[in-house]
Amino acid sequence: DTAVSQTPxxxxxxxxxxxSIKCEQNLGHDTMYWYKQDSKKFLKxxxxxxxxxxxxxxTVPNRFSPKSPDKAHLNLHINSLELGDSAVYFCAxxxxxASDEQFFGPGTRLTVL
Amino acid sequence: xxxxxxxxxxxxxxxxxxxxxxxxxxxGGTVNLFWYVQYPGQHLQLLLKYFSxxxxxxxxxxxxxxxxxxxxxxxxxxxxxxxxxxxxxxxAATGTASKLTFGTGTRLQVTL
Numbered sequence: 768d769t770a771v772s773q774t775p776x777x778x779x780x781x782x783x784x785x786x787s788i789k790c791e792q793n794l795g796h797d798t799m800y801w802y803k804q805d806s807k808k809f810l811k812x813x814x815x816x817x818x819x820x821x822x823x824x825x826t827v828p829n830r831f832s833p834k835s836p837d838k839a840h841l842n843l844h845i846n847s848l849e850l851g852d853s854a855v856y857f858c859a860x861x862x863x864x865a866s867d868e869q870f871f872g873p874g875t876r877l878t879v880l
Numbered sequence: 881x882x883x884x885x886x887x888x889x890x891x892x893x894x895x896x897x898x899x900x901x902x903x904x905x906x907x908g909g910t911v912n913l914f915w916y917v918q919y920p921g922q923h924l925q926l927l928l929k930y931f932s933x934x935x936x937x938x939x940x941x942x943x944x945x946x947x948x949x950x951x952x953x954x955x956x957x958x959x960x961x962x963x964x965x966x967x968x969x970x971x972a973a974t975g976t977a978s979k980l981t982f983g984t985g986t987r988l989q990v991t992l
Contacts, residue, residue: 809982809984811982812979812980815978822977823979865978872923
């Protein structure tokens with residue numbers, strides 16, 4: 768059973784389009800995250816939700832909007848895609864504690880042309 | 881500001897060589913430290929973590945790390961690397977919140 772799953776795995780799109788990435792976890796965790804990994808492999812947190820409530824919102828353009836319909840799902844919608852949005856986006860989940868391991872999904876490679 | 885730094889960007893070792901990857905953190909107060917590994921084309925997996933207790937932490941696949949508070953360090957070690965250890969290694973930390981701050985990563989290449 769996949770613990771944290773993301774769809775799609777690859778996403779190629781034109782500048783200006785709107786796209787969504789979906790994430791689901793079956794671990795019963797309370798907290799979910801979105802991370803962005805750039806071309807130099809640097810990982811940076813974007814958002815975190817705890818029980819459907821936004822708790823971390825880093826300096827991310829407001830073109831990015833996370834949505835959590837329930838605590839097992841955290842989707843990422845991106846409006847007006849730009850070239851600089853090309854990256855690998857990882858979803859993760861954990862229990863609520865700061866010392867808890869975060870379990871990562873397989874990533875979504877977004878390429879904006 | 882909270883930060884994590886990894887000074888080794890790219891390390892090349894022969895099989896059976898010993899490994900030590902450096903990690904330093906800058907956090908006020910409570911800190912929890914992690915090492916994650918990303919094999920080529922795969923997602924991140926936890927190698928080990930430290931949050932309290934014995935500062936020498938043992939993880940999976942023969943890896944260990946030592947938390948040295950006075951040096952703000954959490955270096956990763958393995959006595960004898962294998963070709964299958966070729967991967968990207970990330971040190972990360974959380975404080976009292978669950979937000980993970982990652983280092984820039986170290987690419988380890990193990991040659992036969």
